[in-house]
Structure formats: structure tokens, C-alpha cells
Amino acid sequence: MKTxxxxxxxxxxxxxxxxxxxxDANMRRRMSRFIKMGVATGLKCLQEAGVESPDSIxxxxxxxxxxxSEKFLxxxxxxxxxxxxxxxxxxxTFNTMGSQIAILTGCHGYNMTFVDRQRSFADAxxxxxxxxxxxxxxxxxxxxxxxxxTLGAILNRMGRAAxxxxxxxxAWFFLLSDVRNEHTIAALDxxxxxxxxxxxxxxxxxxxxx
Amino acid sequence: MISVTxxxxxxxxxxxxxxxxxxxxxxxxxxxxxxxxxxxxDVPVGELKLSxxxxxxxxxxxxxxxxxxxxxxGMLAAKEALEDAGIRDRCQVAFISSTTVGGMDLTPTxxxxxxxxxxxxxxxxVSQHDCASSTNAIADFCGIGGFRTAISTxxxxxxxxxxxxARMIEQGLVDVAVxxxxxxxxxxxxxxxxxxxxxxxxxxxxxxxSRAGLNLGEAAAYIVLQRSDIASKxxxxxxxxxxxxxAYHQTAVxxxxxxxxMAMEMALEKAGLKPADISYINAHGTGTPNNDASExxxxxxxxxxxxxxxxxxxxxxxHTLAAAGAIEAVFSILAIKHQQIWGNLNYTTPIAGLxxxxxxxxxxxxVNAVLSNSFGFGGNCSSVIFSRL
Numbered sequence: 348m349k350t351x352x353x354x355x356x357x358x359x360x361x362x363x364x365x366x367x368x369x370x371d372a373n374m375r376r377r378m379s380r381f382i383k384m385g386v387a388t389g390l391k392c393l394q395e396a397g398v399e400s401p402d403s404i405x406x407x408x409x410x411x412x413x414x415x416s417e418k419f420l421x422x423x424x425x426x427x428x429x430x431x432x433x434x435x436x437x438x439x440t441f442n443t444m445g446s447q448i449a450i451l452t453g454c455h456g457y458n459m460t461f462v463d464r465q466r467s468f469a470d471a472x473x474x475x476x477x478x479x480x481x482x483x484x485x486x487x488x489x490x491x492x493x494x495x496x497t498l499g500a501i502l503n504r505m506g507r508a509a510x511x512x513x514x515x516x517x518a519w520f521f522l523l524s525d526v527r528n529e530h531t532i533a534a535l536d537x538x539x540x541x542x543x544x545x546x547x548x549x550x551x552x553x554x555x556x557x
Numbered sequence: 558m559i560s561v562t563x564x565x566x567x568x569x570x571x572x573x574x575x576x577x578x579x580x581x582x583x584x585x586x587x588x589x590x591x592x593x594x595x596x597x598x599d600v601p602v603g604e605l606k607l608s609x610x611x612x613x614x615x616x617x618x619x620x621x622x623x624x625x626x627x628x629x630x631g632m633l634a635a636k637e638a639l640e641d642a643g644i645r646d647r648c649q650v651a652f653i654s655s656t657t658v659g660g661m662d663l664t665p666t667x668x669x670x671x672x673x674x675x676x677x678x679x680x681x682x683v684s685q686h687d688c689a690s691s692t693n694a695i696a697d698f699c700g701i702g703g704f705r706t707a708i709s710t711x712x713x714x715x716x717x718x719x720x721x722x723a724r725m726i727e728q729g730l731v732d733v734a735v736x737x738x739x740x741x742x743x744x745x746x747x748x749x750x751x752x753x754x755x756x757x758x759x760x761x762x763x764x765x766x767s768r769a770g771l772n773l774g775e776a777a778a779y780i781v782l783q784r785s786d787i788a789s790k791x792x793x794x795x796x797x798x799x800x801x802x803x804a805y806h807q808t809a810v811x812x813x814x815x816x817x818x819m820a821m822e823m824a825l826e827k828a829g830l831k832p833a834d835i836s837y838i839n840a841h842g843t844g845t846p847n848n849d850a851s852e853x854x855x856x857x858x859x860x861x862x863x864x865x866x867x868x869x870x871x872x873x874x875x876h877t878l879a880a881a882g883a884i885e886a887v888f889s890i891l892a893i894k895h896q897q898i899w900g901n902l903n904y905t906t907p908i909a910g911l912x913x914x915x916x917x918x919x920x921x922x923x924v925n926a927v928l929s930n931s932f933g934f935g936g937n938c939s940s941v942i943f944s945r946l
Binding site for chain 2: 409410428429433437438439440441442443445449450452453455456457459461462463467470473474477481508540
């Protein structure tokens with residue numbers, strides 16, 4: 348695999364001014380907390396890397412938009428499937444985070460979403476390497492998940508069976524490139540499929556590049 | 558080069574390639590009423606008329622176990638594809654599966670009780686909720702031991718699974734990949750599309766002036782991709798693919814079909830083909846006013862007044878969401894194998910101002926290259942091209 352340069356690494360910060368990061372008030376209003384965290388972090392990561400619109404956007408999540416899925420499901424059960432508001436359904440598709448970043452950056456390039464529990468991030472990193480292998484220069488790669496009261500209650504009741512289930516509230520984004528520049532914070536020159544699959548989570552990857 | 562060496566499919570047209578092929582040839586759709594679960598929504602759907610217990614019996618599974626229908630459909634299709642390809646050593650085989658529904662056919666059974674009392678609700682009905690669950694269940698059932706992943710990009714999911722497998726093979730990461738998708742029909746998606754007001758109360762009419770929405774369906778299909786130099790048989794090659802984002806709106810496609818056009822053009826470029834080399838287009842053709850108009854505009858932008866023969870087989874199966882790109886890939890591969898193209902059912906009148914008429918009846922046809930489109934929410938547009946050897 349080609350050498351990959353990490354030209355930005357961004358973690359969600361609750362103190363950001365979301366109105367500046369996501370100026371479209373209508374889009375911002377419809378976004379759940381999960382989408383807001385993910386989109387804001389993705390856009391911030393692009394800013395930090397000095398990239399206006401990436402070549403590819405690849406996102407990863409263990410469970411996707413849990414709060415919106417739950418909102419839509421509970422309103423369907425409560426109303427006997429009548430007169431349901433569509434917004435939580437629309438926003439509950441797993442690719443919402445990546446597609447909203449595409450809309451906001453006008454990025455018509457490759458757009459992909461992995462939904463594979465704890466492996467999601469590593470899978471997306473494999474895909475990012477394939478994109479760079481295909482000649483792309485700037486790949487935005489992100490991982491996000493939201494913790495909801497229901498997920499907490501379920502994992503709690505699952506006990507030890509939940510040990511290998513992700514349970515985080517986070518958004519991490521990286522700008523990966525085949526080009527080293529003044530923003531570069533790490534270079535990965537010995538990546539292989541087995542090495543990437545060895546990253547059990549986004550945190551293993553962060554530890555490896557630090 | 559990448560060869561297609563095995564195919565497996567389950568849809569409203571039946572279990573297995575032969576049953577699906579027979580329906581396509583007879584022009585017989587699988588659209589009818591919802592039978593397998595309770596709903597107050599009365600619309601036609603493409604449902605496989607076998608209960609979960611019957612599917613479990615066919616698979617040799619204990620029918621008392623609670624297994625998501627998404628997994629069961631996927632197991633049947635993946636098993637058929639692997640047997641068709643004759644792959645016995647599966648330790649290094651990659652499995653790239655897509656779904657949008659995952660185990661959400663079971664989640665409401667948990668959630669109803671949980672909503673009333675948060676200490677209630679059987680965990681077995683929610684532990685399969687996520688997308689990885691069906692991927693793991695299918696891979697474990699089939700004994701697939703290599704790289705595995707779950708993809709979810711709405712209705713373009715399976716086309717992206719095909720692309721991921723193809724790119725991994727091309728860049729030397731794996732030699733064999735089982736790729737595709739599975740989605741069971743369930744209340745969540747039926748309610749969702751109803752809330753968007755894009756479900757037709759009659760059978761869907763893709764590319765027709767009177768089209769009024771889609772029919773949801775359920776299906777699973779998997780394709781075995783192999784590096785051509787190690788493939789012992791081959792239906793055709795996966796010659797090209799393209800993935801682009803319309804970057805226009807969360808649920809609507811731009812009027813000129815910018816994303817769809819880009820995806821098709823990228824697939825043609827990757828395949829090294831000219832637009833005129835495409836014999837048949839298996840269109841996304843959902844039957845919604847927006848999709849069919851945008852897709853038509855994109856086809857006209859590329860081919861002008863020489864758009865190849867095209868049809869939407871969603872008139873047979875309904876829109877099977879994450880599985881759509883996979884079952885339509887199988888239909889495209891079968892078109893090459895049998896030198897036939899499939900009719901676009903329920904069509905009478907061209908869309909005003911477009912002057913595009915799909916193939917309305919299944920017929921014999923010289924098929925050299927087929928382009929299959931899959932477009933989804935979030936502007937995710939993907940196209941794949943299969944080519945005769």
C-alpha cells in the first residue's frame with residue numbers, strides 16, 4: 348500500500364460554535380446530535396487540513412443514527428403508523444453524516460459508509476487506502492457514534508455480552524493524503540490489510556499514529 | 558480483470574436463480590399484499606411468501622431460534638452463490654454485505670415492551686438490531702473466514718459492496734470476495750416510505766407518465782467475484798464501476814441527474830467502454846416521479862437520442878433497498894448469460910417531454926455489456942458494468 352499522510356486529526360468539541368461551522372440554519376435544525384457532531388467534526392477537520400472539498404468522503408459508525416431511529420419507531424408505535432413526520436426517518440439512514448458533508452462541501456466524489464460495530468473504523472480505513480491507491484489525494488475519513496439512554500440501558504442489561512459492543516459518544520475525523528504538507532502530523536508507510544484489521548477501534552489507530 | 562463466478566438470489570420472485578429467471582421470462586411480478594407481519598398500511602409490496610420458520614427449516618436451522626429475516630434471506634442467497642462458484646475453501650474469502658434494515662424487523666418486538674417499562678423487552682429481539690449482526694450471521698453460516706464488512710449507503714448499498722470487493726481484488730488485498738446485500742421487508746421501512754408519501758397504492762409504474770411512487774420489496778443477492786486468472790468459470794466480468802454524490806439534497810435527486818450521470822460516466826471510463834458499447838441498462842427506476850425523471854435526464858445527457866434498451870426490474874420485485882443493487886446485478890448477469898433483456902412492467906405512456914420508452918416485454922437480445930444503476934438517499938449514486946467475456 349502507498350504511504351499515507353495524516354494531514355489533520357480532529358475530535359468533536361462541544362464548545363465549537365456550530366452556527367459558524369454549519370451556517371445553513373435549516374440543515375442544522377434537522378440534524379440530530381449525532382449528525383451535528385459528525386458533520387461539524389468533518390468540516391472542522393477539512394478546515395484544519397486546508398482542504399475545501401475532499402476527493403472522497405468515507406464515514407464509519409457502529410450503530411448510526413440511534414436517536415432518530417428511536418424517535419421514528421416510537422412515533423410509529425404510538426400513532427399506529429398514522430401521520431408520521433418523515434424527518435427522523437430521513438435522518439436515520441446510516442449515510443446521513445457523509446452525505447450532509449458532501450452537500451455542505453459540494454463534494455461530488457466517492458462517498459461511502461461502513462456500519463460494522465467495532466470494525467467500522469478499520470473497514471473505512473481500508474477503503475481510504477483503496478481510494479489513495481486509486482490516485483485520490485484528499486480523503487476525509489470519519490467515525491462517530493452517539494450514546495443514548497436506550498443504548499445504555501440495553502448494554503447494561505446485556506452485561507458481559509456487551510463487552511465487545513462499542514458504547515461511545517464521539518466523533519473523530521482524519522484527512523488522509525498521498526501528499527505530505529505543512530499540516531502533516533503522521534506518515535503511515537507500512538500499512539497492510541492485516542495491520543489495519545489489527546486496529547480494533549479508532550483509539551487503537553490514534554495510539555498508533557501518536 | 559474480475560470475473561463473476563457465482564450468483565445467488567432470493568426475492569419476491571422466489572428462492573434461487575432458477576425461480577427468479579422463470580418469473581422474469583414469464584413477465585410475472587411478485588407484487589402483492591403484506592402477509593408476513595402486521596401493519597395498518599395497505600399498499601402492494603414485493604414479499605417472499607415464506608415465513609421465517611419456513612426459511613429456517615430450509616436452512617436447517619432450529620426454528621425456535623430468533624433470527625432476523627434480513628439474515629435468513631442473506632444466508633439463502635450467499636449459500637447459493639458460493640455453491641454456484643464451487644468455493645469450498647472459504648478461510649480467506651472476503652464477505653462484503655450491505656443492509657439498511659439490519660435486524661430492525663425484530664426491534665419493535667423489544668421496543669414495545671421496553672417503552673412500557675424500561676426493565677422489560679427480550680434482549681434477543683434487539684441484539685440483532687445493527688447492520689454488522691446480519692453480516693456476521695451470514696458469514697458464520699456460510700463459513701466465510703476472511704475480511705468482512707457491512708456497508709450502508711441507503712438504496713445504493715449493494716452496488717457499493719460490489720465496488721468495494723472489486724477494488725480490494727484489483728489492489729491485491731484479496732483474491733475472492735462474496736459481495737451483495739440483504740434487506741427484509743419490515744414495518745420500519747414501510748412506515749418510513751409512507752411518511753415520505755412515495756409509496757404507490759397500486760403496482761409501481763417505472764418511467765411511466767402516471768408513475769406515483771414505489772412498491773417496497775425484500776430480497777437478498779450475492780455475487781462471487783474472483784481474480785480472472787484464478788477463476789475456473791465465469792459468467793462475465795465486472796468491467797467497471799462508479800460512485801459519485803449528487804450533493805444536492807438529502808432525499809431528492811437534482812433535476813438534471815448530475816450524480817447519476819457522473820456515476821454512469823465514471824463506470825464507463827473505468828470499463829474503458831464508449832456509451833454506445835452498452836447493450837442494456839438495468840435502471841434504478843423506482844417509480845417515483847423524481848427518480849425516474851432525473852435518471853432519464855442523466856441517460857439522455859450521456860446518450861442523447863440513442864439511449865440503449867433499458868428497463869426497471871423493480872416492477873417485478875419492488876424496491877428492495879440495500880439489496881436492489883445486488884439483485885439487479887444478478888438480473889444483469891443473467892441478461893448476458895441468456896442473451897435476454899427483461900421487461901419494464903406496467904408501462905403505457907412516456908414521460909412528457911422526455912421521449913424515452915423502456916423495453917416493455919422480456920425478449921431475446923444481443924447483450925454484450927450491461928450497466929446497472931443504484932441511487933440512494935443522501936445523493937449516493939453508483940453504477941456498475943458487466944461485460945461479456
